[in-house]
Amino acid sequence: MSEARFNCGLEAVLTILGGKWKPLIVYHLTGGPKRTGQLRRLVTKVSEKMLIQHLKELTDDGVIRRIDFREVPPHVEYELTDFGRSLALTLAPMCEWGTHHDGQIAALVCKRASAGQA
Amino acid sequence: MSEARFNCGLEAVLTILGGKWKPLIVYHLTGGPKRTGQLRRLVTKVSEKMLIQHLKELTDDGVIRRIDFREVPPHVEYELTDFGRSLALTLAPMCEWGTHHDGQIAALVCKRASAGQA
DNA sequence: TCAGGCACTTACAAAATAGTCAGTACTGGA
């Protein structure tokens, strides 16, 4: 055991951010704590099931923290831990790059779609 | 159509880097062009099939370029395009973060494994 | 009263991803 080391830091990151929606969830939490429903609306296209599943995994991994207000119509919030916050910082350059190349990437998606059709 | 826009740059990036090995492949190519076999050895654990499949997708997306030396025992190399190189830069902070938290993350992986067993 | 929201859970189906194994056409070395 303990030979679970990575030959590249990236591999390590992917271990905890490997999930279709996880990077998005973490990113949206940089704006402060959010309720489950808020996240569902922010990360459009994620199903409720996946959101909650990923939220649970991120919590288990210590990236985010679940705060239960113990109110009767349930009120729960999620926020980044320090660990998660430092991870979220590494996401910023990617996000910027993506925003910058937005159009190019959208074009790629179209190209793929038509290639798939053909 | 053309409403294929993203509400976050991250979404755009994930469109082209969404694939278990793609970030690793891109990252390893920052060190210069590599042959298929070299990459297979660098990205340990990737199967030949997946490597080639991802390589093809990255090529189609304009992130990398395939150079065929047209020699008889096949000789092919892959290198980053300018587009790919700029993308690879955004990976660096993540990689660093991963390297830094390497131990913590390895521990998480163990914890997950034992949780799965129980 | 009744719909709707909250934060989930469960069962199940579909799709994406991954892996194994064989085969191609060719060369170079033992």
Next chain:
DNA sequence: TCCAGTACTGACTATTTTGTAAGTGCCTGA
């Protein structure tokens, strides 16, 4: 001659991940 290596391709299977749809218990507002 036979084996290994090069860069692939394709068939087939397995695993993982994701999605859909329904249900739970409780409360609030119309």
